[in-house]
Amino acid sequence: MGILKDTINGAAAIAQGMGVTFKAMLSPKTTVQYPEQKPPVKERFRGRHVLQRHDNGLERCIGCALCAAACPAQAIYVEAAENVPEARYSPGERYAKVYEINMIRCIFCGFCEEACPVEAVVLKHQYELSGYDRRSFIYTKDMLLLPGPDLPAPDGAIANGPKERSNTPTSDWRASLG
Ligand code: SF4
Ligand code: SF4
16 A cells, blocks of 8 residues: 555656756747847846047047046046047047057946946946956957047047037936947
């Protein structure tokens, strides 16, 4: 009698286990074929930084270094220089002559983005940031700045005037992030 009971209990346990297996087989797959298939990230995901431009092509960054001051990892280095009427980079008095982020130090907290008074530095959705040596993780201004017209440009050659600032609302530039 004991053997029969054990056999029934064992068969019931196997059936229960196989039920879980078949249920999982029929449920939607949660794995994706990365890297060919990239899973979408949340809208507020913080990935690679970029330096944005105004609508007229001028650099948003004014070299104030508030982002560097706010960075808890001391990952940002900014060296400012003066704009002159013959050679302008940004609408402000100054621009970032050197702008570097050490991506090895970065913890993607977004404090730099929060601290920036002109929405110049933003963290986008790119997360594939591997490299083969430490130097390649120092992202320079050339690497960070979004494509645009060649700068510097004289004041007269800048569309809408050299002081033009596009105050794109945060929600709008978030939506345009890749
Ligand atoms: S995301 Fe945070 S850690 Fe990274 S550079 Fe900005 S402030 Fe520094
Ligand atoms: S990115 Fe923003 S906070 Fe940083 S130096 Fe440029 S303007 Fe200042």
